[in-house]
Amino acid sequence: MDENGAMPAGDVIEQPDRPWNRGLLRRTNERLLLDRLRALGTASRAQLARETGLSKPTVSTALASLAAAGLVHEVGTLTPERGRTAVLYAPDPAAGYVLGVDIGRTWLRVAVVDLDGAVAARADVRNRARTSTALAGLVVDTARRVIADAALDPAAVVHGVVGTPGVYDPARRRVRYAAHLPGWGRAGIVDRLGEELGMPLEVHNDANLAALGEYTYGAGAGSRLLAYLLIGTGLGMGVVAEGRLCTGAHGLAGEIGFLPWPGGPKPERLEDAVSGVAVVAAARRFGMSGRLTAKAVFDAARLGVPAAVRAVELEAERVAYTVAAAAAVLDPDLIVLGGGVGQGVDLLLGPVREHLRALTPLRPRIAPSRLGEDAVLLGAVATALDTARDLVFEHRTAGT
Amino acid sequence: MDENGAMPAGDVIEQPDRPWNRGLLRRTNERLLLDRLRALGTASRAQLARETGLSKPTVSTALASLAAAGLVHEVGTLTPERGRTAVLYAPDPAAGYVLGVDIGRTWLRVAVVDLDGAVAARADVRNRARTSTALAGLVVDTARRVIADAALDPAAVVHGVVGTPGVYDPARRRVRYAAHLPGWGRAGIVDRLGEELGMPLEVHNDANLAALGEYTYGAGAGSRLLAYLLIGTGLGMGVVAEGRLCTGAHGLAGEIGFLPWPGGPKPERLEDAVSGVAVVAAARRFGMSGRLTAKAVFDAARLGVPAAVRAVELEAERVAYTVAAAAAVLDPDLIVLGGGVGQGVDLLLGPVREHLRALTPLRPRIAPSRLGEDAVLLGAVATALDTARDLVFEHRTAGT
DNA sequence: CGATAAAGTTAAGGACCCTTACCAAGGTCG
DNA sequence: CGACCTTGGTAAGGGTCCTTAACTTTATCG
Structure with a gap:
């Protein structure tokens, strides 16, 4: 999957031969809780303890640590049939945002979504660019506008995925086989895009992203x-x-x-x-x-x-x-x-x-x-979310 | 991969949502050391500490535990350029054996190999069976003979993989699309095979195993x-x-x-x-x-x-x-x-x-x-080794 | 108002790993 | 031949994390 990606954004992928010292144990458990919380949507600490098999004290401290990092927060209370009212936690969707881009021959689509996948802002503009430079400029402008529309600090957008015809060749840092987009195959274009937007970018084939989009949000x-x-x-x-x-x-x-x-x-x-x-x-x-x-x-x-x-x-x-x-x-x-x-x-x-x-x-x-015309865009978003969730989590531990 | 397998032999596959309590931490580190040792072939404890990033005391205790379980053993010493002579450790190939079976239309091939993949015994017999019962009997007899030829306790053979034309349907517990082997598609045959041999069996398509064989040992x-x-x-x-x-x-x-x-x-x-x-x-x-x-x-x-x-x-x-x-x-x-x-x-x-x-x-x-005619058999062996290495390791912790 | 039940907290204990320090063994050099 | 260096390996102490087992809090129910 990451073979196509540009700038794989640090070692998001777990190195299997890293030693499992205590720090990793803590991190892994926090990650386990966060993932479970995402699956459940919202849950109390006692419930998470039951679900994950961790002890209640462990869940409490880990969740406090996650809350301090801004990854989860309290969202209310729930009074069960009988017993004390529980404090409910949920992952904070605003802990990070991602950018999805679909570069088509006639349309350019850009969306910014939060970690829950909710669209914060979106723009669909006609792709009238005749040169790769113009296209790159259009992408950057549109992306910046969308981020501004969502009233976001650009730094809050932690990852971006671009869908385009053709195949990205990470070794030569260029797109190949993009016959319908003139000049788009020039080396370094994607790098420049990522630089100007100030976020790590991945590039994937549009059909691949559409498949992923349908798998995640659509018919699949x-x-x-x-x-x-x-x-x-x-x-x-x-x-x-x-x-x-x-x-x-x-x-x-x-x-x-x-x-x-x-x-x-x-x-x-x-x-x-x-x-x-x-x-x-x-x-x-x-x-x-x-x-x-x-x-x-x-x-x-x-x-x-x-x-x-x-x-x-x-x-x-x-x-x-x-x-x-x-x-x-x-x-x-x-x-x-x-x-x-x-x-x-x-x-x-x-x-x-x-x-x-x-x-x-x-x-x-x-x-x-x-998903129709949105398949590629949603696929880009889904892919970006996958890595962004890792990214946000890793960042946290680095920051704390 | 395991979709095709019969009797998946316990929870070899790591459940990702199991909590990472201390026990798992220890196990994971021991596993890390064992895998690294397999990759290196032979190494001293100090070397392993450098390679894995674990501390020397940790490596010592973990390796002692692995040695007590019979998974590794000392194999000699090495005097470096200067400094004290090191004690070398290596994984013990005799910690477990696997059975590979290639059921072809004309030939039946059976091999027993140790955890290093070294062939302990092998037999190639003509498949003259005209009924599924006869074929099952032939497989069992040949396998038993091969295990005996290797002078092994049958209990030492911890896993088996069978390659056959067709596709194993784990839900219905039968082989499908095996047109050239009459009766071979009857339900329960594979189960009986595993029972009589006293080991968990997986069944895979022959072309798939051959691919894996060439990938592991051959042109791929x-x-x-x-x-x-x-x-x-x-x-x-x-x-x-x-x-x-x-x-x-x-x-x-x-x-x-x-x-x-x-x-x-x-x-x-x-x-x-x-x-x-x-x-x-x-x-x-x-x-x-x-x-x-x-x-x-x-x-x-x-x-x-x-x-x-x-x-x-x-x-x-x-x-x-x-x-x-x-x-x-x-x-x-x-x-x-x-x-x-x-x-x-x-x-x-x-x-x-x-x-x-x-x-x-x-x-x-x-x-x-x-690999020629041996591709399927070697692929079966490679597949069996993959799960057997897990199996032997898990068994150890259960036994200790 | 007490029994019950569930959520959450506190305190004690244990397992594991790391660091630091130390010992052991072989070689080199004066 | 002994001091020194280098490397392998062990011992002791400390720290982090998790768990168990209590305990507190807060709700409902009779």
């Missing part, structure tokens, strides 16, 4: 292995196994645009056969004309325009092939369809399932995206 | 993401990412036999197009006759028999397609070719690489299997 909750198919301007896939992103050896896992597609007379790339562009091309081939978009074709198909219907039918066939390939290799229990073609999911879902029946005995559940 | 050392293509009677793939097996949501990951293969007039399964049977069928179609095996076809191709050459060429094309599909979805840095077709790897490797160039821009390293 509880899935053991989820594949998110992003069918838009391009074609991508993100894979989440047991809650963790599978990025492959070079971060290229899920680049199923590179799947060989034997449909045509000569081998072509699947991306050219499945993406939104292909839908338009097919519709044109079947007789539609004018300024077409994928959305327009789907709308026409809904109205029964024959050429559009045939184009959608063809698209379904190809999506089914894609799904079948992913299913055979990965054995997901859920495949989420998203991206620009998400607008046509209602039309595609049935035919895709139909074709799939002929293609393979494996039949994973297929569901439409539930 | 250090690979970040390895895919092992098992081309034999059937077609299978095992995936090892970051040293861990990827089994998918239902243990069916890598069942690329189910990939749609659009080559023929009607869609057929890739397994039918790529496996050893397909090589023979192709050779026959191109004019060869007589009692053919895949090996015979490859031998003939080496001698230049045209029909055989064409069959191999076709096979290469299809293997290339398989590799391309796996590469696009998973982004491995290494693909190992093994199985019965392994005998023809010398002929296939070049053409496969050639075809791949036309199919996809992704070009993972492709290597022949280095």
